[in-house]
Amino acid sequence: MKNIYLIGVGLIGGSFAIDIKKHFSDTIMYGISRKETTLDEALSLNLIDKKATIADLQNADLVIISIPVDATVKLLPTILDNIADHTLVIDAGSTKEAICKVVENHPKRRNFLACHPIAGTENSGPSAAIPNLYVGKTNIICEVEKTTFKLQEKALQLFTAIGMRIRYMDPVAHDKHIAYVSHLSHISSFMLGKTVLEKEKNERDIFDMAGSGFASTVRLAKSSPAMWTPIFKQNKENVIETLEEYIHNLQHFKELMQQENFDEIYNEMENTNYIKQILNGIK
Amino acid sequence: MKNIYLIGVGLIGGSFAIDIKKHFSDTIMYGISRKETTLDEALSLNLIDKKATIADLQNADLVIISIPVDATVKLLPTILDNIADHTLVIDAGSTKEAICKVVENHPKRRNFLACHPIAGTENSGPSAAIPNLYVGKTNIICEVEKTTFKLQEKALQLFTAIGMRIRYMDPVAHDKHIAYVSHLSHISSFMLGKTVLEKEKNERDIFDMAGSGFASTVRLAKSSPAMWTPIFKQNKENVIETLEEYIHNLQHFKELMQQENFDEIYNEMENTNYIKQILNGIK
Structure with missing residues (x-):
């Protein structure tokens, strides 16, 4: 070649x-x-x-x-x-x-x-x-x-x-799964960045308070819109489905907070901690 | 000392x-x-x-x-x-x-x-x-x-x-701002982890598809529930407020997807790209 x-x-x-x-x-x-x-x-x-x-x-x-x-x-x-x-x-x-x-x-x-x-x-x-x-x-x-x-x-x-x-x-299975393990991460990151920027726009120096955790979570919000807009367009149905499930889970977490059900909030986090084992396999 | x-x-x-x-x-x-x-x-x-x-x-x-x-x-x-x-x-x-x-x-x-x-x-x-x-x-x-x-x-x-x-x-200002730049990141990460785990629980090897972007976005989902539950409890009102704004932004993004308004999706991402400059200051 x-x-x-x-x-x-x-x-x-x-x-x-x-x-x-x-x-x-x-x-x-x-x-x-x-x-x-x-x-x-x-x-x-x-x-x-x-x-x-x-x-x-x-x-x-x-x-x-x-x-x-x-x-x-x-x-x-x-x-x-x-x-x-x-x-x-x-x-x-x-x-x-x-x-x-x-x-x-x-x-x-x-x-x-x-x-x-x-x-x-x-x-x-x-x-x-x-x-x-x-x-x-x-x-x-x-x-x-x-x-x-x-x-x-x-x-x-x-x-x-x-x-x-x-x-x-298979291409159909690829697009479905990649919506979860990649496309959704990008949207969650972009919207997290947006939420914080909106709140803090008049208080720029508040970002002094942000640590490596915030940086890691919003890192993908630096990604190229020219690359990502067509991806979301081509994978529209799958991405909407992942977004619906993500919003549902956030909504549920918020309701647990409102109900002061902190035992269940603890469980939610502990169950997800299991992701450690999976992430250990990712470079 | x-x-x-x-x-x-x-x-x-x-x-x-x-x-x-x-x-x-x-x-x-x-x-x-x-x-x-x-x-x-x-x-x-x-x-x-x-x-x-x-x-x-x-x-x-x-x-x-x-x-x-x-x-x-x-x-x-x-x-x-x-x-x-x-x-x-x-x-x-x-x-x-x-x-x-x-x-x-x-x-x-x-x-x-x-x-x-x-x-x-x-x-x-x-x-x-x-x-x-x-x-x-x-x-x-x-x-x-x-x-x-x-x-x-x-x-x-x-x-x-x-x-x-x-x-x-001031402690009141601290708790308000830290909800945005730290506490919300942890919830977004935990719930992202949960969403993907729920979907992929029967197809564990799908995580082979996950790359460094996913790993970065869900890194905080490995955090200790024993440490974080009391934080959310003590900062309940502020955390609920950030969650509401975050959910609102995700909902809006989803609606833009449903309306196929990809020009606006591009703008959402481009406006948030501005976070690059801020993140450059975070180690």
């Missing part, structure tokens, strides 16, 4: 570039982006070696798409139209159903592997790219059976080389 | 012990706890040098109380009854109004300094104590004017030595 084309050169694409170059030194990394300034930044950070366009994709051994999920749904068919027979195309979107759906009947469907690497930070853009982002992280692959076996193998070699674990999943 | 008595030898008290011993090598650290096994653990971890009881407090130069806030309210008058005239008593509770109130007319009120060090982790007990926990952290001091000037000075020397910044605040 000599010629790799990154469509999107931000945190996700850029971090792939850094680790792939480390393990495959003969790689030539090409960057494609809507914005010329983003490509210039990626060049200056040595994430990419050359600028390119969609029309150049015939030359690609591998195409990595890491742009907002609405842009992926729009662009993926055109990307497949432009590749060669031996080209592998992977994406990195946080939703999988719409992306799999849009290419289900494409003549080059077997060149595409739908992926969701569970990795990232709250930062975005080329300057957010970091080495070893994917080490020990899970890559969820959907509809693996729809990709040519040879290209599956290629992809697995690459993911293994950069230290990823692989899980296979 | 040679003879220091820790009432409570967990994360907060134990971490004070580690750093005070580092800076004041002639200190003898005494431990007081309801549980003998906790004192044994603190001894074996070298957090304390000797076991003690409330009856020994006449010998104390400094008493540091770091036990759940309901226990502090109950025990503080007795502690003040037992100290010598030169003894300084500080607490570390996450609520301040009830604690200040219970000693307002105590003859030894001027020996007490009400403190809230904004520092901690989600862990608890003697083994959770760590060095440098307080470096660069804020210590909120309430009703400073009610403490003898000489003992204020002693306390400030100590806090400065271990690297803390000081802020002065």
Whole structure:
């Protein structure tokens, strides 16, 4: 896989570039982006070696798409139209159903592997790219059976080389579960940030009182709206369901407070403490 | 301050012990706890040098109380009854109004300094104590004017030595603002943990899908119910108010999703992104 084309050169694409170059030194990394300034930044950070366009994709051994999920749904068919027979195309979107759906009947469907690497930070853009982002992280692959076996193998070699674990999943199940373990966290964090900002807007220095617990809980509220709005849009039904359950649980906690039922509040927390064991498994 | 008595030898008290011993090598650290096994653990971890009881407090130069806030309210008058005239008593509770109130007319009120060090982790007990926990952290001091000037000075020397910044605040204002920047974070985290655990209880391996974002957002759900239940109880009115605003904001977000008003969802997130600048100031 000599010629790799990154469509999107931000945190996700850029971090792939850094680790792939480390393990495959003969790689030539090409960057494609809507914005010329983003490509210039990626060049200056040595994430990419050359600028390119969609029309150049015939030359690609591998195409990595890491742009907002609405842009992926729009662009993926055109990307497949432009590749060669031996080209592998992977994406990195946080939703999988719409992306799999849009290419289900494409003549080059077997060149595409739908992926969701569970990795990232709250930062975005080329300057957010970091080495070893994917080490020990899970890559969820959907509809693996729809990709040519040879290209599956290629992809697995690459993911293994950069230290990823692989899980296979159905796109509908992926979108449902990821709403709980990722999308809801982002909303809870954004709304927590909003609640505190609204209250404290006239008393900015109150934030001196905030400690590492607050920082950890609202960290995701720094995430990119351009990336997250399309995710919520594509996963609307599942996200609304998680929100309803979350609001219900908060409401119940509030009622226990109003009833001064602190024994039950203790139990609520103790039952959830069990999450320790689960979190120990997450890097 | 040679003879220091820790009432409570967990994360907060134990971490004070580690750093005070580092800076004041002639200190003898005494431990007081309801549980003998906790004192044994603190001894074996070298957090304390000797076991003690409330009856020994006449010998104390400094008493540091770091036990759940309901226990502090109950025990503080007795502690003040037992100290010598030169003894300084500080607490570390996450609520301040009830604690200040219970000693307002105590003859030894001027020996007490009400403190809230904004520092901690989600862990608890003697083994959770760590060095440098307080470096660069804020210590909120309430009703400073009610403490003898000489003992204020002693306390400030100590806090400065271990690297803390000081802020002065009224206890009522403290409890109101801390509900937003600390107590609400804990509830949002506990309820997020609960929501995901409920959904995924039969599919434990789904947590393989959870990434660092989820881990960060639910980290506080590992916190001790024994510590947090009394905090919520003492700060009931403020906590209910924050919960109502938080639930309102989540409800509004859900309605925007249902109305497919994704432009407004984008704006909600973009407006909250502003929290980046604030978080940059938090360690």
